[in-house]
Amino acid sequence: MTAPAAFARHGAAALGLLLAWHLAAQALAGSHMLAGPLDVAVYLATHHALMGRALIVTLENAAWGFLAGNLAAVGLALIVALMPRTRVVVAAVALVVFCLPLVATGPVLRVLYGPGPGPQITLAALAVYYTSFIPLLVGLRAAPASWFDLIRLYGRGAWTAFVQIRVMAALPYLMAGLQIAAPAAFLGAMVGEFTGADRGMGVLSIRAMRGLDVEATWTIALVAATVAMLAYGAIGALAARLSPARPDILLATAPAPAKGNPMLRGLGLAMLTALVVLALWWALMEAFALSRFFAKRPDDIWRYLISAPTAAANRATLWAASVETLRLVVPGYLAGLGAGAGLAMALVLVPWIAGAVLPLAVALRSVPIVTTAPLIVLALGRDTLGTITIVAVMTFFPALVACIQGLRQAPGQALDVMRIYATGRLTQLWHAQIPAMLPAFFAAARLSVPAAILAVTVAEWLATGRGLGALMAMTASTSNYNMLWSAIVVVAVGSALGYALVAWLERAVMARVAPEQLRG
Amino acid sequence: MAEPMAQPGPEILCDAVAKEFGHGPARVEAVSPLSLRFAAGRMTALVGPSGCGKSTVLRMVAGLEAPSAGLILLGEERPEEMQRKGALAMAFQDASLLPWRSVTGNVALARKLARLPADPEGVAEMIARVGLAGFERARPAELSGGMRQRVAIARCLVTAPRVLLLDEPFGAVDELTRARLNAELPPLWRARATTCLLVTHSVREAVALADRVVVFSSRPARVVGDIAIPEAARTDSAQRLALMDKVSAALSQGWDESGADTRLAAQ
Numbered sequence: 209m210t211a212p213a214a215f216a217r218h219g220a221a222a223l224g225l226l227l228a229w230h231l232a233a234q235a236l237a238g239s240h241m242l243a244g245p246l247d248v249a250v251y252l253a254t255h256h257a258l259m260g261r262a263l264i265v266t267l268e269n270a271a272w273g274f275l276a277g278n279l280a281a282v283g284l285a286l287i288v289a290l291m292p293r294t295r296v297v298v299a300a301v302a303l304v305v306f307c308l309p310l311v312a313t314g315p316v317l318r319v320l321y322g323p324g325p326g327p328q329i330t331l332a333a334l335a336v337y338y339t340s341f342i343p344l345l346v347g348l349r350a351a352p353a354s355w356f357d358l359i360r361l362y363g364r365g366a367w368t369a370f371v372q373i374r375v376m377a378a379l380p381y382l383m384a385g386l387q388i389a390a391p392a393a394f395l396g397a398m399v400g401e402f403t404g405a406d407r408g409m410g411v412l413s414i415r416a417m418r419g420l421d422v423e424a425t426w427t428i429a430l431v432a433a434t435v436a437m438l439a440y441g442a443i444g445a446l447a448a449r450l451s452p453a454r455p456d457i458l459l460a461t462a463p464a465p466a467k468g469n470p471m472l473r474g475l476g477l478a479m480l481t482a483l484v485v486l487a488l489w490w491a492l493m494e495a496f497a498l499s500r501f502f503a504k505r506p507d508d509i510w511r512y513l514i515s516a517p518t519a520a521a522n523r524a525t526l527w528a529a530s531v532e533t534l535r536l537v538v539p540g541y542l543a544g545l546g547a548g549a550g551l552a553m554a555l556v557l558v559p560w561i562a563g564a565v566l567p568l569a570v571a572l573r574s575v576p577i578v579t580t581a582p583l584i585v586l587a588l589g590r591d592t593l594g595t596i597t598i599v600a601v602m603t604f605f606p607a608l609v610a611c612i613q614g615l616r617q618a619p620g621q622a623l624d625v626m627r628i629y630a631t632g633r634l635t636q637l638w639h640a641q642i643p644a645m646l647p648a649f650f651a652a653a654r655l656s657v658p659a660a661i662l663a664v665t666v667a668e669w670l671a672t673g674r675g676l677g678a679l680m681a682m683t684a685s686t687s688n689y690n691m692l693w694s695a696i697v698v699v700a701v702g703s704a705l706g707y708a709l710v711a712w713l714e715r716a717v718m719a720r721v722a723p724e725q726l727r728g
Numbered sequence: 729m730a731e732p733m734a735q736p737g738p739e740i741l742c743d744a745v746a747k748e749f750g751h752g753p754a755r756v757e758a759v760s761p762l763s764l765r766f767a768a769g770r771m772t773a774l775v776g777p778s779g780c781g782k783s784t785v786l787r788m789v790a791g792l793e794a795p796s797a798g799l800i801l802l803g804e805e806r807p808e809e810m811q812r813k814g815a816l817a818m819a820f821q822d823a824s825l826l827p828w829r830s831v832t833g834n835v836a837l838a839r840k841l842a843r844l845p846a847d848p849e850g851v852a853e854m855i856a857r858v859g860l861a862g863f864e865r866a867r868p869a870e871l872s873g874g875m876r877q878r879v880a881i882a883r884c885l886v887t888a889p890r891v892l893l894l895d896e897p898f899g900a901v902d903e904l905t906r907a908r909l910n911a912e913l914p915p916l917w918r919a920r921a922t923t924c925l926l927v928t929h930s931v932r933e934a935v936a937l938a939d940r941v942v943v944f945s946s947r948p949a950r951v952v953g954d955i956a957i958p959e960a961a962r963t964d965s966a967q968r969l970a971l972m973d974k975v976s977a978a979l980s981q982g983w984d985e986s987g988a989d990t991r992l993a994a995q
Contacts, residue, residue: 354824357792361818362841362887363811372837376828 241587243426251423252431259412259431266397266409267435269325273332274393278386280333281340289348289374299345300481300704301488306338307658307703310396311665311677312696314403315684319502328400328408335396339655340385347381348374383447390443391436398432398578399666403684410578417582417670425582432578474708481704504693512690525679526694530702533664533675536592540599541660545653547600548607549645556615556641557633569608581667590671595664602663603656607649614648615641650714657706661699735815737890737923738803740766740789745798747784758784760948761798766940768803769921771914773934775975776944776982782927783821785949786893789925790818802891802923810891814842817889819897823876825868825883831855832864835883842887854882857912859905873900878909885916892917892924898933910936931975935961935968941975945982953978 226245233244243251252259284302288295310331317327351373359369401410409432416424486506493503500508513519513526555561581598588594618641626636668677676695683691747759758781766772774782787793788800791807802810810816817838825834835851855864858878868876877900884892898906914937917924928934934941935957943953955974961967 352822352824354820354822355826357787357790357818357820358824359841360792361790361811361816362814362838362843363808364841368841372841373826376826379828 241422243423247423248427248430251427255424255427259427262407262409262412263431263435265325265407266328266394266401269328269400269408270332270393270397272325273329273334273396274336274389276329277333277336277393278340278389280337281344281385282382284337284341285344285348285378288345289370295345296477297480297484299342300477301484302338302341303658303707304481304485304700304704306334307661307700307707308334308696309665309676309680309699310335310399310662311669312680312684312692312699314400315680316502316689316692316696317400318403320498323406325400325405327403328397328405328410331400332393332396335392335399336389338658339388339392340382342655343381343385344378347378350381351377379450380447383443383450387440387443387447390439394432394436394439395578402578402670413578413582414670417585422586425586429580429583433580474712478708502687502689504689508690509694509697513694522691522694525691526698529674529676529679529695530698533668533677536595536668536675537599537660537664540596540664541603541656543596544600544603544660545607545649545656548604548652549611549649552608552611552615552645553637553642555612556637566609566612569605569612572605578666581663581670585667585671590673592672595667595672598667599660599663602659603652606652606656606659610648610652611645614645616644617648618644646717650710650717654707654710654714657710658703661703661706665699735890736921737769737892738805739768740891740923740925741799741801742766742785742789743799743801745785745788745795745800747781747788747793748796757948759788759795760950762949762951763798764942764951766923766925768923769918770939771917771924771926771937773926773928773938773941774944775928775931775934775941775979776949777946777979778929780944780946781949782944783895786818786895786925786927789891790816790893792818814844814887815890816893817884817887817891818893819877819880819884819895821896821899823868823873823880825876825879827868830865830867831860831871831879834868834879835886838883838887844887847886851882851886854886855879857885857916858882858909874902874905877901878905881909881913885913888920889922892922894924894926894928896927896929899929906933931972931979935971935975941971943975943978943982950982952982 230244230246233242233247236242284298288298313334314327314331317330321327321330355373355377356369359365359372397408398410398413401408402414405411409428412424413428413432415421416428490505493505496503511519513523516522551565555565580601584598584601585594588597618636622640623636626640631639664675665677665680668675669681670677672678676699680692680695680699683689683695742762742764744761744763745759746757746761749756749758762785774785776782784793788795789802789807791811800807802815807816826837829837832851832855835855836846836848839845839847839851852861852864855861858881860875860878860882863871863875868879871879877897881894881897884894898909901909910933924938926934926938939957941953941955941957942951943955944950945952953975955971955978957971958967961971
């Protein structure tokens with residue numbers, strides 16, 4: 209297709225979309241669900257100064273968080289590159305920290321920092337460092353052995369190999385991580401602003417939602433989504449310039465080769481991780497001499513949940529909230545993954561649609577959940593269905609993108625062999641494409657666990673007023689820091705366990721369909 | 729060009745060299761004790777069935793694998809010492825070019841790694857010599873498999889190594905280019921008196937290029953044939969064919985189960 213023709217087609221598609229949006233808004237007028245393109249344009253025109261100021265504040269916080277989080281990711285990756293034995297433990301601790309619920313860490317950080325942009329920047333950094341760290345880990349190992357032979361052949365050592373090979377080989381992986389990090393930093397900054405900032409897109413968003421201001425909610429969501437997509441696209445373009453020879457990056461960590469009993473190893477890793485996290489937690493609180501009133505130590509939580517007279521009641525409250533949250537997050541998570549994988553497979557049967565949907569899905573994946581959540585709440589209400597849908601949307605797009613990319617990994621020659629025997633599309637899908645898709649699918653499924661829990665807690669906090677999200681928001685506002693920290697522990701441990709469960713399933717499935725993927 | 733300064737290659741000695749991989753039940757004997765001398769400044773071809781261990785011999789001479797037993801000397805020196813002097817070069821089966829470097833960048837990297845002064849003219853001349861003039865700025869992904877292997881050969885030669893190790897370097901090169909390279913490259917390493925080891929599947933190539941062909945059995949590698957190729961065979965096609973038959977016969981003799989592909993390659 210020539211460039212003008214493509215331009216015309218995309219232009220026509222955009223116009224059609226605008227028209228459909230307008231008609232839908234007309235049809236739903238008066239229902240307080242959907243603001244049409246004209247409403248949004250009018251709102252933007254009248255409030256552009258306010259929006260512009262808020263956007264600049266949030267962008268600045270997001271940029272600092274992006275920088276800090278990615279520096280942390282590079283630092284962690286360097287530790288692992290220099291001391292490969294620490295890889296499993298560093299990755300596990302990094303995961304637990306990534307699983308800390310933003311909804312609860314936000315208020316705690318607000319108390320620690322006081323007023324100012326501190327919490328926003330920290331939350332933005334926390335939202336990005338893990339998704340940059342994981343591809344870097346893969347990238348630093350993603351060089352074939354013969355490249356290192358070449359270095360040794362001339363008598364050069366590990367430092368030359370690091371500079372000439374590892375850094376360069378990791379660069380495209382770093383760029384892939386940065387691309388996902390850009391919208392995530394924006395999300396983190398917005399959640400940080402929810403926790404009592406006085407300026408920024410997050411503040412506007414909360415105000416619009418509380419006031420049921422449909423035009424404002426839609427305008428903020430669209431502006432935030434546009435910024436996130438632009439950041440995603442800009443880093444993608446930069447990556448294409450910097451490293452033209454880009455490998456296919458699926459963000460899948462190669463599972464460690466199993467030595468000995470996998471159950472025992474898993475248990476050992478879990479205990480070691482818990483020990484390191486507890487030590488870090490305690491040391492961090494002591495190092496900054498933070499007040500025990502709001503900066504709880506591990507032994508405070510132990511007393512609160514185990515040894516205090518009211519411990520049983522505390523546990524019961526926490527348990528009830530956890531069960532409520534689980535009822536929402538599990539169906540949403542499974543529905544999102546299933547719909548993503550299912551749509552990807554359906555699209556592969558009609559390849560020309562897949563080509564059109566992939567860029568759209570990639571773009572929508574970068575839209576922060578805090579901008580879509582209010583829209584879904586407007587449309588589906590503050591109840592079970594709305595929350596489950598928010599979780600499903602959060603897991604749907606990563607799963608869809610990963611699965612389309614994974615389905616394309618099917619070796620072309622294997623498909624050619626099947627075509628020679630006039631094999632049907634479904635048989636090809638089953639024998640060649642689905643096995644090729646599974647590594648990408650599981651990578652998305654693992655990373656979607658913390659994302660789903662973030663989505664459900666944000667929805668519970670902002671909309672439903674039930675479950676762990678609401679419990680954390682309420683205890684934060686009533687200064688019940690024992691319960692708040694207990695909820696943080698429960699969410700972090702639960703997320704990490706969910707992640708481990710998916711990783712275990714992944715190993716079991718991969719051992720059957722693609723044992724070569726498990727070799728370290 | 730650094731040719732006049734190139735030092736002649738040393739004799740290579742393999743004394744009772746053996747290699748095992750793995751431990752316990754997973755132990756694999758790749759090379760059973762092997763004693764060989766490869767003459768200084770000459771090219772020796774190593775042929776044998778797939779997986780017989782000939783590449784392992786090459787990697788041990790390069791110092792990339794340590795022998796489980798025995799001693800390897802290049803002249804007076806261990807492979808590791810030769811590595812540090814930048815006196816070794818090796819072409820790998822898969823070319824192993826760095827994808828983010830251009831053709832020129834990949835070839836120039838070898839001089840940098842070998843701690844030799846940059847030599848842009850020498851790099852350009854070597855690229856032209858392997859027939860890639862005009863592709864200097866291309867990235868490996870833009871080249872065919874055969875072109876990549878030619879870049880790898882240029883990368884080997886640009887440091888004027890004393891020992892040149894070639895692991896099936898022409899596998900993906902098309903027949904015509906291969907014939908041209910087979911004609912053009914040997915004068916280069918003969919003039920420099922480089923000691924060369926060539927691992928190949930092709931009996932024709934072994935006889936055409938080498939001064940001597942060593943035939944290995946299937947794994948673990950034992951020597952089942954050692955055939956000198958006289959200078960006259962380069963011009964006398966009848967003699968060349970007779971030598972090819974001789975090499976093929978030795979291959980068949982050492983053929984256990986895995987020899988089918990060597991028969992095909994001999995045709």
